[in-house]
Amino acid sequence: MCILFIALNQHPEYPLIVCANRDEFHHRPTEPAHLWQPDNELLAGKDLEAGGTWLGINKAGAFSALTNLRDPMRQKSNMRSRGELVIKALQQKPLTMSWLREHSDNYNPFNLIFGHGDELYCFNSAVNEFTRLTSGFHSISNGALDDIWPKMARGTLALEKLITESTQPDIDELITIMRDETRADDLELPQTGIGVEWERLLSSIFIRHEEYGTRSTSIILQDKRGKSRFAEVRYDGKGRNLGRQVFTVEPTQP
Template identity: 40%
Template sequence: MCIVAIAWQLFDELPLVLLSNRDEFLQRPTEPLHQWSDQPIYAGRDKQSGGTWLGIHQEKKIGFFEQNGRWAAVLNFRDGVQASSDERSRGALVTEFLTGDLSPMDFARSINLQDYAGFNLIIGDTAQAVIVNNRGHAPTPLHAGLHVISNGQPEDSWFKTERLRGRLRQEVLPLIAEDSSPKYWQEAAFNVLSDNTKAPVDQLPETGMSTEIEQTLSSVYIEPVAFGNAETSKPTYGTRTQSILTLRQNRASDKQILAELISHKCNHPANPK
């Protein structure tokens, strides 16, 4: 996953609105959004490592599903440092939080940061959201507002994060304020997540990659590209999944929050539906 936008505690009925694009190699084996049979998790699944990039706690009971409001997302950190074979999967951070009972802050403080390749992790429940990474950003609660995070430091202003932030403020957040019903604003949200505008060369971040690659990765939505395979035109990398996660206040109960996670799978040539 390469970009996440979080509207946290901006709307009474929707205390969380999270939008994300997962960018990944197209051949990496992945299961679509589903209820896991072996863990109380509702998420897509990385079949290679067994974890996930975005999910909610949800447990199947007889005749219904039970939730506790826990949610989590992880992004890789792009700084030119290659992951080593002895590092744990970053997706395990998501699954361990979703299936645990530590508060978001306590969980973030308990992570052995050196066990993983570079990551940005955002975890939360109905009361608190926390961001942490293993590149010098200590566990920090999210303040009420709009947060857009990609593969650098949470406070970095990359072209793609600022473009997504601007379009959300102009095109999506006003719709939610007007009417929080999913059908009223989610089409606009997916449209914004599909923005493939690339950054001008003078607005590219410096993450140790070539200018050509930086520009390829600079849009909110990454079109399929022969990334890491310059000798062929066959696409190997791009945005694979677009997701919206919300926590919604249950109108029938002031104390109950309902989580909803939906995804669109991008139909790339190397990643057919």
């Protein structure tokens, strides 16, 4: 996952609204979002290379997503797959803060967002710290929570404008926000150690590149009763639509 925008307690009917893009190499095998066997409790896409996922919800109404922290100097090849953390966060026996602090060194640097209802947390493994998300608009990409990267600021403002002006959030309009290919000016680019050409490519919300780019957009609308609508659109290396799915998940007792 590369970027998420979250509106928490900003709409009278939908206290949790999530818009997210997953950026990845196009050759990496992936299954679209689906209910995972054997118990159908987890709704998420699946990374077929490592077996994890980047974003999902469960039938109790919990949500989790993960972004990689962009720090080339701290990347190691023998680490566990970060995608398993989202699964752990959505299991019936969820992650504890102490477990994350104790085991985060087994993974390359990451942000993990997880929680239930309006009690969402972001764990940043680089600083080994938790932040509870306050009511408002938040953005998470490949740096710290609510960093002011140009694409993070751009998407946050677009989401805020749409939510405050809409009585009923429209999934197509939310997807349009996530299809924004506007790149930042060079003077506004973050310095994350990957070189200016890659910084330019990755500076837009939607990344179009034949080898690496936005593979999917996910939209989650969770209402006051915990009922969730989950939409996923998938793309190829030219940014073309490969398919769309919309799920409705009724809440069960955790």
